[in-house]
Amino acid sequence: MPDPQQHQEAQAEAEIEARTEAFYDHEDDVYRSFWDSSGSLHWGYFADLSRTDPEAFLEASQRWTDLLLDRSGIGPGSHVLDIGCGNGTTAAYLARRTGCRVTGIDISGVRVGHARARTHALPNVDFRKASAALLPFADGTFTHVWSQATLYHVPDRERALDEIHRVLAEGGTLVLDDLVTPSPSVTDTGRRVVYDRLMFEPGPSHQEYERALRDKGFAVLDGADLTPHLRKSYELLAERARSASPAHSAAYRQVTSAIDAQDVGWSAFVAGKVTDRLAWVYEASGDLTLREKYDAWSATYEEDLPGSYRDCPRTAASRLADLLGDRNARVLDVGAGTGLCGTALADHGFQDVTAVDLSDGMLRQAARKQVYRELVRHDIARPFPWAKGTFDAAVASGVFTFGHARAPALVNIADQLREGGILTVTFRDDYLDSEPEIERTISGLPLRLRSRTPITVFDDTPMSVLTFEKCAEAVA
Numbered sequence: 075m076p077d078p079q080q081h082q083e084a085q086a087e088a089e090i091e092a093r094t095e096a097f098y099d100h101e102d103d104v105y106r107s108f109w110d111s112s113g114s115l116h117w118g119y120f121a122d123l124s125r126t127d128p129e130a131f132l133e134a135s136q137r138w139t140d141l142l143l144d145r146s147g148i149g150p151g152s153h154v155l156d157i158g159c160g161n162g163t164t165a166a167y168l169a170r171r172t173g174c175r176v177t178g179i180d181i182s183g184v185r186v187g188h189a190r191a192r193t194h195a196l197p198n199v200d201f202r203k204a205s206a207a208l209l210p211f212a213d214g215t216f217t218h219v220w221s222q223a224t225l226y227h228v229p230d231r232e233r234a235l236d237e238i239h240r241v242l243a244e245g246g247t248l249v250l251d252d253l254v255t256p257s258p259s260v261t262d263t264g265r266r267v268v269y270d271r272l273m274f275e276p277g278p279s280h281q282e283y284e285r286a287l288r289d290k291g292f293a294v295l296d297g298a299d300l301t302p303h304l305r306k307s308y309e310l311l312a313e314r315a316r317s318a319s320p321a322h323s324a325a326y327r328q329v330t331s332a333i334d335a336q337d338v339g340w341s342a343f344v345a346g347k348v349t350d351r352l353a354w355v356y357e358a359s360g361d362l363t364l365r366e367k368y369d370a371w372s373a374t375y376e377e378d379l380p381g382s383y384r385d386c387p388r389t390a391a392s393r394l395a396d397l398l399g400d401r402n403a404r405v406l407d408v409g410a411g412t413g414l415c416g417t418a419l420a421d422h423g424f425q426d427v428t429a430v431d432l433s434d435g436m437l438r439q440a441a442r443k444q445v446y447r448e449l450v451r452h453d454i455a456r457p458f459p460w461a462k463g464t465f466d467a468a469v470a471s472g473v474f475t476f477g478h479a480r481a482p483a484l485v486n487i488a489d490q491l492r493e494g495g496i497l498t499v500t501f502r503d504d505y506l507d508s509e510p511e512i513e514r515t516i517s518g519l520p521l522r523l524r525s526r527t528p529i530t531v532f533d534d535t536p537m538s539v540l541t542f543e544k545c546a547e548a549v550a
Contacts, residue, residue, distance in 0.1 A: 102161070102184055107318040109311065110135065113161025113188060116223040116251070117307040117340060119300065131310040134303070138251075139164060139222075145296060145344050146249045147361050148172050148218050155179070155216040155241060157206045157234075158224025162189025162199070168220070169199045177216070179204040181227075206234040214243040221250040226274050235290045242347045248292060251300065251342035254280050257335070264337025267328040280341045292345035293354075293370040295362065304340035305333045346370065351378050352532075356476040364477065365432045365453075368411075372435030375412050383472075383531045384414060386500050386539075390471040391418035393525055393541045394498040402426060403466035408454055408487055409473035413440030419469070420445040428465075430454065454483040462489045467496040474512065475502045481515040488519045491544045497521065503536040520545045 106113055110132060118134025119141055148154060150173035156165045159178025162185075169176045178201040180186050186203045193199040204210050206221075206228045219238050228234040238248060253268075255276040260269065269276060278286060280299050287294050312326035332338055346362075348354045355367050362370075371378070394405070401423040407416050410429035419427050420443075429449040431437050437449045452458065454473070468487050473479045484499070491497060506512055521542035529537050 102182075102188070104319055104322070108315040108322065110163075112163050113185070113192075114163040115160050116164075117300075117304055119303050120306050123302055123306050125306075126310075128310045128313040131307060131314060134307065138303075139167065142220070142222070142249050142251070142342070143168065143171065146218060146220070147247055148174050148220075150174060152217045153177070153215070154218040154220055155209075155211070157219060157221040157238070158227070159189055159201060160185050162192045162201060164220070164222065165189065165199055165201070166193050166196060169193070169196050174198070174218075176200075177202070177211075179206070179209070181205055207237060209237045209241050211241045213240050214246075215241050217243055217246045219246070219248045219250075221248075221252070223251060223253070225250065226253040226277060227272070229274075231277060232286070235286065239290050239292065239347060244347055244349055246347045247295075248287075248343070248345045248347070251340065252283070253304075254278060254283055254339045254341045255337070256280070256301070256339045257337060260337040261332065261335050263328060264332035264335055267325050268332050268338045271325060276337075280339065283341055284343065287343060287345050288374055291347065291349065293348045293351070293367075294343055294345045294373075295366060295370045296342075296344040298342045299339065300342055301333060301339035304338075305330050308333070351375075355478075358477040368431075368433035369435035372412065372433060372439050375436070375439065376414070380532055382533060385529050386531050386537060387415035387471040388418045389527055389529050389539050390469050390498045390500050391415055391422055393527055393539050394419070394467055394469050394496055395422040395424075397524055397541060397543070398467050398496045400466065404428070404464070406430065406465040406468040406487075406490055407446070408468055408470040409479070410440050410446070410449070411436045411472070413443040413445060415469055415471045416440060416445040417443055430458070454479055454486055457486050458490050460490060463492040463495075465490045465495060466492060467498075469498045471498075471500045474499060475505050476508075481509065481511040484512070484515050485519065488521060488544065493544055493546055495544045496524075497542045497544065498539065499542075500537055500539050503538055506538070516542075 105115055109115055114135060116135060118131050119138035120134045148168060152174040154168060154174050154176045156176055156178040159165050159180045162178055165176040165178040168174060175198045178189055183203050186201050189201045207230050219242050225231050225234055242248060256279050260276050284294055284297050308326045308329045312323045315323040351371050402425060405419060405424050405427045407427055407429045410416055410431045416427055416429055427446050429437060429440050429446040430452045432453055434451055437451060441449055468491060470487060522545050524543050525541045527539040529539060531537055
């Protein structure tokens with residue numbers, strides 16, 4: 075039996091979308107008269123926020139589209155879903171600029187008609203009248219989803235994000251900007267000139283939006299608060315609309331006040347659909363660097379990892395502690411990540427631990443554990459920023475594996491140890507088998523093997539925890 079409350083909610087959402095459709099069907103010519111004669115309807119990114127020339131708005135609007143495109147990875151083989159395509163301006167631009175295939179959707183039948191007319195000569199572009207909350211496409215249809223200034227209009231934004239995730243292929247990219255609500259309560263002016271006028275309710279803040287994307291299964295690759303650019307957009311739009319539509323001009327001046335009061339803001343995100351995060355970071359190919367992947371993963375890294383993986387940093391810390399009695403010794407945690415190994419070292423009483431990692435995002439998570447004296451972002455493929463022999467011990471847990479550190483990094487780590495220093499390193503056994511250069515490098519270093527401890531992580535992946543002592547000369 076249907077749930078009466080769910081039926082009422084669905085009916086209310088349908089009514090809101092119908093009003094939004096009617097609004098944009100009716101207002102299209104008005105917006106063209108002052109916003110953008112081509113029918114584009116989004117905000118701009120300004121190279122100089124002090125500019126007062128109204129024509130700077132059009133430059134900023136195009137600049138923002140270009141910046142999103144540069145970050146998106148869209149190319150000739152891409153199939154892009156443009157949500158809220160409007161009059162097809164951006165869809166046509168993407169198709170012509172990159173050679174990609176674009177499918178646009180919009181709830182405005184008038185605008186979909188305009189989009190079709192605009193692009194009738196482009197064989198790689200098509201449009202449908204549809205809602206973002208109920209996308210008429212099969213799972214995994216698109217390599218990219220693009221959405222500018224649209225999702226705030228969808229009454230059930232959560233469902234729209236679910237739908238976007240569903241139709242996006244594994245490894246695909248979501249590029250979006252949207253209105254956000256920075257303050258937990260809005261002023262009467264903000265309610266009237268923003269939310270009531272545009273027929274939507276206050277929504278998430280920038281931080282809440284980012285968390286929502288992660289909760290839906292996206293890896294957030296980039297996020298930006300663009301509110302100053304939203305304010306400048308409305309400031310210049312108020313001037314552009316002064317003659318063509320005095321009512322809009324007056325409303326936009328009030329919108330700038332609402333922005334100042336934190337009633338509304340503007341955020342942008344680039345996110346990837348990544349189901350298996352481990353496979354993702356182990357894969358060396360792709361457009362993203364390892365640093366970018368870990369930055370994106372950092373917020374949910376520990377909750378995503380199987381519990382058995384924690385045996386790796388715990389065992390590494392234990393083996394180091396077995397051979398290093400001085401708990402005031404200076405220890406270098408290489409590839410510290412979110413601080414799992416640092417926490418284990420602290421549990422053994424070590425107090426002078428320095429964290430090094432490639433990812434700022436991972437180091438921010440590690441800092442919250444308050445177990446490090448210093449945290450440094452550094453690529454261990456390059457020499458460390460300290461003098462040789464600075465540390466009494468070093469540990470590298472989960473660092474030497476597929477798509478991560480290579481053999482030369484071992485030389486850099488060993489250089490940081492004093493004579494008699496302790497080095498504990500974990501290796502996946504299959505990685506050691508595939509990288510013979512690792513054992514050749516170790517044999518050429520002044521390191522004496524003190525212990526080898528086998529462990530199993532991820533239920534079926536054998537690893538070895540090797541602990542060495544640094545000697546005056548290499549030992550065969």
